[in-house]
Amino acid sequence: MIRSFLLFVAAFATSFSIAADSPLPSKDKFHLFLLVGQSNMAGRGVVEAQDKAVNPRVLMLTKEGQWTPAVDPLHFDKTAAGVGLGKTFGQIIAEASPGVTIGLIPCAVGGSPIDTWKPGAFYSGTKTHPWDDMVKRVELALPAGTIKGILWHQGESDSNKELAPAYAAKLQDLVKRFRELVKSPDAPFIAGQMGKFEDAPWSPEKEMVDQASRDLTKHVPHTAFVTAEGLKHKGDKVHFDAAAYRELGKRYAAAYLKLTK
Structure with a gap:
């Protein structure tokens, strides 16, 4: 039993290393952000050279549970995963937080x-x-x-x-459960707007879901809404293009910094 325990500890410690000679920062200097939702959070943009550039203070938790420098695609939900908003968000927050790793x-x-x-x-x-x-x-990441x-x-x-009529209540409940999970009743929660493209008019139901996201800030404290106005899709009228994802990352970062000012 003791041997099994030691093996577990060793495996656990290994999962929280960037590389053999690059330990993680102290827990108070390692700020974690959850990227959750569906494909427009996962990202479907075409990866370019800039999306592979490494910032040593912006890390990602891989599918295998290891911390490595963040490069797109961050997600692994589907083979279509590409550029998303997360990396740009992380870079901006790192720049605004000297001495902190994201x-x-x-x-x-x-x-x-x-x-x-x-x-x-x-x-x-x-x-x-x-x-x-x-x-x-989350349970894997929290100790670090x-x-x-x-x-x-x-x-x-x-x-x-x-589904649309019940979305508002479900979204408010979701925020509560996320905060309970991360043991932080005031954890900032930022919701982004679905693609609002000129050549893809919204249905009444999509308007309803959008309004629920907008109204979240009226009902739940420490929340923000990020608009997608003016952003373009990648050609499928659903997913943003790479440039739009990077812009969304900037808007999420601005919303977060305003919430935590």
Whole structure:
């Protein structure tokens, strides 16, 4: 039993190293951010050279549970994963926080409705359990750092007549559960707007889901809403292009810095 315990400790310690000679910062200097939602949080932009540039103070938790310098794609939900908003967000927050290292925890799942973001829920689209899988990654990350914020981008899969009317209540409940999970009742929660493209008019249901996200700040403290006005899609009228994701990252960062000013 003792041998098994020592092996576990060794494996656990190894999972929290950037490289053999590069230990993580102290827990109070390692600020963690959850990236959750569906495909527009995971990112579907075309990866370019700038998206592979490394900032030693911006790390990502890999699929295997190891901390490495953040490069796109951060996510691994589907083979289509590409540039998202997370890396740009992390870089800006790192620049605004001297002496602090940013840790990004990618957990978004393309196509996942909000109902799959609850304990035990199964999402057939990826044959995964979005909430339960995210919990495992949070529990893996928490010993190394401190959760400082939750970034959410989701809603497309709930923009229909059956699901849209209940979205507002579900979103407010979701924020509560996230905060309970990370043991921080005031953890900043930032929701982003779905793509609002000129050549893809919104349905009444999409307007309803959007309004629920906008109104979150009226009902739940320490929350923010990020607009997607003026951003372009990648050609499919659903997902942003790479430049738009980088801009979204800037807008999320601005919202976070305003919330925590």
